[in-house]
Amino acid sequence: MNIVKAQKQNYVTIKGTKDGLTLYLDDTCSFQDLEREIDILLSKRQYVQEDSPLIGVVLKVGNRYLTEQQEERLKILIRKKRNLFVQSIDSNVMTKEEAERWKKETEIVSVAKIIRSGQVLKVSGDLLLIGDVNPGGTVMASGNIFIMGSLKGSAHAGTEGNRDAIIAASSMDPLQLRISDVLLSTLQEISNEGNGTxxxxxxxENDTIVIDRVQQLSHLRPNLSRFEGE
Known part of the structure; x- marks a missing residue:
């Protein structure tokens, strides 16, 4: 009778990149098995060198959800390997709170009204305003701002630090524009030839707010078309 020995399953796969190491972690085994195998693999001489600079480690955990305590344990375990540190942890799983926050940050809020002088409209996520922003009126959004009308007041996109946010309007003649922490103010700085586009x-790339044709967005911000085909 031939006896076939079952081969031990590898729970951790290591791949070197130009930026450091990537660890692909099995998402079906126990957390303790992961810790044990990471410790063994990263103790090998080719990964642990006293005189080499710090090497970043990316953890790919797949469909495994890690608690904050488990994440901290992995960071401590890898940091003990002298020249290694956890650069990021990528997971396909998110908590209910994280999912709700992501939905809130990415949803489009549609409003049909005129923002008059002294009024402020502020939303989380992207703003689609069907109407005008009159002089003295202000619209604010944590994401992008799309105005199907005239922008003659002030607009602030990316209020929570999103520097990739954009402001678009059918007629762009604003008093002030702000994206994240970058400000463009005074009528002299804003060029508008009233070409009807x-x-x-x-x-x-120079940390300056630029006004251009909306057709350029497909090249400048390709993620704006993330809903296409859904």
Whole structure:
């Protein structure tokens, strides 16, 4: 009778990249088995060197949910390997609170009204305003701002630090534009020739707000079309 020995399953796969190491972790085994195998693999000489600079480690945990305590245990375990540290932890799983926050940050809030002088409209996520923003009126959003009308007041997109946010309007003649922490104010700084085309404002590579044709967005912000095909 031939006896076939079952081969031990590998719970951790290591791949080297130009930026460091990536660890692909099995998402079906116990957390203790993961800790044990990570400890053994990263104790090998090729990964642990006293004189080498710090090497970042990315953990790919798949469909496993890690608690904050488990994440901290893995960070401590890997940091003990002298020149290694956890750079990021990527998971396909999120908590209910994280999912609700993501939904809130990415949803489009549609409002049909005129924002008059002294009024402020502020939303979480993207804002789609069907109407005008009159001089003295203000619209604010943590995401992008799309105005199907005239922007003659102030607009602040990316209020929570999103520097990739944009402001678009059918007629762009604002008193002030702000994206994240970058400000563009005074009528002299804002060029509008009244050509009748929809325009958009964004932060360029020089940390300056630029106004351009809205057609440029497909190249500048390809993620804006994330809903296409759904």
């Amino acid at each position: 929809m325009e958009c404002a964004y932060i360029d």
